Amino acid sequence: MKKISIACLFLIFSGGGILVGSYFIKTTQTYEKQGRTFAYRGGDKENGKRQAQLRGCSLGCHGKNSEGAPYDGFAAPNLTGLFKDYSAEAIESVLRQGIRADGTALYKMPSSTFQYITDQDLSDLIAYYRSIPRLKDAVTYRKISLTKMMQISIGDIQPVVVGATNQKRYNRPAYDEQGNMTGHYIAHSICAECHGQTLEDGFAPSLRIVTTYQLTDLTKLLTLGEAPEGRPTDLMKYMGAVHYPAFKQQEMTNLFEYLNMELFLETHE
């Protein structure tokens, strides 16, 4: 009996050791940056604030005022501090590529959509966060729950290293001549976070449904969070009512036209 319990203890400790070891190896593994070069050139704080609202930096995963918040077993850090502590290049790499300045990877940052944010919008975001007061950290930076540590160690949760950008999408204009975001830019750099890279392959339903919409239906969804025919909304209710009132009317029109006329004629790759 005693021998069995010693053997059990041995197995538990060695198993735990392997998990801790592989967690350590995985989280200290470093990656090469592959994105575009980025130089901060000063920015427009007002647009930065609007981008923070539209992209969910504020009022979302990082807490109401970007002070940081627990997020699915991870800690979404305090952006009112991080944007001041990190260099502009380090911010670019974390947001667009999911890699920290020391080369280690992030696990939850939605860099697959942030990879498309333009240099100017990114500069505006930096200008905004550097202009507002630093709030007290609401979470401990890099804190990860035990369950998530185990999932990382067995490869169940993968780093979000995005690598080179998809040039085809990036090369299309992000703003129209009147200074409004294009439908293409909004769809792929904002909505794609939940609706998927092709806008049909995310955890949220396919955006093909917008081909059954009138413009007023989309406007209602993006300002009140209400779907046509009384269909229930939950997360989309929050996005529509809290984040997307920051869209301009013309931007909703651009998005509507893109989702109706162009998107499903393109081949998605």
Ligand code: HEC
């Ligand atoms: C944070 C995740 C998230 C983001 C970002 C997001 N959505 Fe959604 N969306 C959802 C979810 C989840 C649903 C399914 C309904 C629900 O649970 O609220 C949904 C549903 C929808 C629907 C279907 C509503 C219906 O039943 O007719 C449309 C259209 C839509 N979203 C458009 C958009 C557009 C356009 C954007 C970008 C401006 C966007 N969504 C961004 C999560 C998201």
